[in-house]
Amino acid sequence: MTNTNGEGQEQIDLCEYIFKRLVQLGLGSVHGVPGDYNLTILDYVKPAGLNWVGNANELNSGYASDGYGRIKGISAMVTSYGVGDLSAINAIGGAYGERAPIVHLVGTPPTAAQEAGACLHHSLGDGRLRIFADMNKFVTAAQANLIDVDKAPALVDATLKTCVLESRPVYIELPTNLVHAKVPAPTSPIDLSLPGYDEEHETKVVSSIVESIQKSKKPMIFMGGLAARFRVTEEINEFVRLTGIPTATMTFGKGIINESIPNYQGVYMGAVGDTVFKQQVDEADLVLDFGPMHSDVNTFGFSAVPKADVTITINQYSAKFFSKDSDTSGRVYSPKSFMAKLLKSISATKLPEYPFKRGSTYPPHLLQNLKPSSKNEKIEHDEFWLSMSNFLRSGDIILVEAGTAIAGACSMVLPDNVIFMNSGLWLSIGYTLPALQGAALARREQRKEGSKEAAGFSGRSILFIGDGSLQMSVQGISDIIRNKLDTTIIVINNDGYTVERYIHGFDESYNDIQPWRNTQAASFFGAPINDSDYPVIAEQARSWGELRSLLARPDVEKGKGLAVIEVFMDLKDAPLPLKNFAGFMANRNKTNGKN
Known part of the structure; x- marks a missing residue:
């Protein structure tokens, strides 16, 4: 099928057009999972000069695209119709709420099968083949169903523009029979001017x-x-x-x-x-x-x-x-x-000085006056999060998981010029591990491109995540290894869902998790052994002495390769902000929001 509107103009395949536009917007890698409805789409990734990430599942692909997009201002993922589509929708919802730009490209059934309402695999079997696209309308800023070749290029451009300007996910459907459809090649960049600018x-x-x-x-x-x-x-x-x-x-x-x-x-x-x-x-x-x-x-x-x-x-x-x-x-x-x-x-305006009195919990003062525990003492949250300030460096990328980690990290004293990434609305636990993969990849690309944003990058991407959250998206470690990304994963092991314990059911079994041997994750996911180009560190710390020794190691400080550091804390311990907030929320729940 050929679009004749661009007569005399170079003709390219529709799928090539999409990836060419994404490259022009700064994309360097495509996340996703292969499936029979998108395999011919994936044939165009490498020829476009793009890297195929290859995620272990679609949910992690969405989370990783979110982390990538927050760094580069654009990201893309490819999934297959139906099952892949819905596996990713949780991540897409989070990206919509917290405004991360993701282009979700979905390989869909041939147009004839869709028009006939055929009973296709990965559908619900009732002929409602548009139902997954309809679901995505609620969590994307724009949608494009590329069934009209003549209109497809303009529709792609408009959808990508919305993604960039609104910094939100968009949804593009490409039927298998139109992947190779001919359209005019783009002759100028997408117009990213602001509608209504005054x-x-x-x-x-x-x-x-x-x-x-x-x-x-x-x-x-x-x-x-x-x-x-x-x-x-x-x-x-x-x-x-x-x-x-x-x-x-x-x-x-x-x-x-x-x-x-x-x-x-x-x-x-x-x-x-x-x-x-x-x-x-x-x-x-x-x-x-x-x-x-x-x-x-x-x-x-x-x-x-x-x-x-x-x-x-x-x-x-x-x-x-x-x-x-x-x-x-x-x-x-x-x-x-x-x-x-x-x-x-x-x-040009002369302003007065504005005095401000700092309270007793101002983190730099707390850090300055911190008296370190003895080496044999167990690790406790409030001292841990303050102390970790000394491990961080200018130019680090720091991700902090919802719950215990973000509550504790509020007291961290950050060096200048870091990227600090967390969730403030969606709070889907496990998000940050795949997002670490996406963010580390995006920064590596920026560094290779010589971009201004990566000029001061330390080379380190660090994640703080709880043991419960880790179990939600642990396959993200496999994706990190596959792409040989330099990451440090600090796992807080306190035997389960701490936030939930403090809100309700402290001793109930539903807040417990099956204990894992977390430091064996790298080995299980096939990390290289004795590879100087991609070293792997897997260590545990149960006391302050063990933790300080670990963090002082040159290989840990450097952040090259993969490090999984498991820090053990007491089940009943939690950062003070979390304890206070959990009590506040528990009371709100009991009083129907009336405090």
């Missing part, structure tokens, strides 16, 4: 923000995790530094702001955190809330949500001022030029 409007928004800052006496800056999707982190850091305004992050936003900036105050935990911190937030007369994610967990039961009547919400393309209704005119600003104007205006 420079005059942008200037007015900047002026209104600066005017509000000038009028305020006790301003604050909040940094939410979605601010990372603006892809102007350097400019945001400069804004925080120039204004001197006291700045806090949510757990989801940790790592966006360099924590060495003098006016950085730490992670704000609302009602379960430092009372001195909370009082000063409550007294703020202006809050600039960048990229907020006001989920119950990220805001500690909504107790960390700033007051609407003093808050300017700064989203990727629009701003909402105080309690006023959102602008419905369709006018938007560009994050890059918006921040450039904001920095220029602030640089």
Whole structure:
């Protein structure tokens, strides 16, 4: 089948067109799992200059694509119709909620079979062959069913543009009989201009923000995790530094702001955190809330949500001022030029100093005054997470699993220029292990490409994950080994689901897990033995002496190859923020949300 609209123009296969466009957008690798409906699609990956990752299952493929996309601004995965499609949809839902750009390319049955409602394998057997696409409409920003060859190139371009601009997953269906259909080759890049961009409007928004800052006496800056999707982190850091305004992050936003900036105050935990911190937030007369994610967990039961009547919400393309209704005119600003104007205006504005009193739980003070336990003592959470600050280096990629790990990591003191990745809404446990694979791969590609983003990369990608979460996605270790990615996996072994224990059923068997020999995972998944190019470390630590010795080893510090380090802690131990928040949430559950 040939598209004759581009008469006289070079004709290429439709599948080649899709991958060519993805390469133009910066894609270097394709995640996914082969299946009979997508095998001919996969024939085009290598000729396009792309790397095939080859995941052990579709769910991990989705998680890995999420991690990859958060680093590179685009990712792609290929699954097969029906079973592969639905296996991935949990990850796609998380990417939609937390805004990770994934192009989900699905190989679908031939158009004739679809039109006939045939009883096909991987279907429900009732002729409803569109049902899986219909499901995906709820968790993707755009969908393209490429059944019309004449319209396919424009539809692909529009769908990819939505993926990039909205930083959310999109869904593309390619029937097996149209993989080789001829379409005109692209002659220019995809137009990524912003619909509704209005420079005059942008200037007015900047002026209104600066005017509000000038009028305020006790301003604050909040940094939410979605601010990372603006892809102007350097400019945001400069804004925080120039204004001197006291700045806090949510757990989801940790790592966006360099924590060495003098006016950085730490992670704000609302009602379960430092009372001195909370009082000063409550007294703020202006809050600039960048990229907020006001989920119950990220805001500690909504107790960390700033007051609407003093808050300017700064989203990727629009701003909402105080309690006023959102602008419905369709006018938007560009994050890059918006921040450039904001920095220029602030640089020309004289601002006072803004005093801020730090409470007793300010992590740098706690770390400075920490008295290390003796070498024979067992490892406990609160000291562990503070101490791990000393292991981290500038340029690290750090992933922290939901639950125990993220609660503890709130007290970590991060070096500058790290990427700190966690989940603030979806909280699907096990997400971070495959996301580690995707993030490490993306950064390796950026380094090879000589990109500015990877200039200060340490070469280390580090994951903190609980033993329960590890069991949800452990095949991600196989994918890491297959692609020879340099990763350090620190497994917190405390015998089960700690968060759930503290919320309800502490001693119930449903919060237990089957103990695994976690350090044997690398061997089981076929890691090389005595390979100097890809060394493998598998160690355990049950005391402070063992842990300190491990972390001081040059091969562990270097982060080359794969390291699986299992740290044992008591079942009843947990980070203080987790204990406080679990009690807070348990009470909310009992009182129907009334605290």
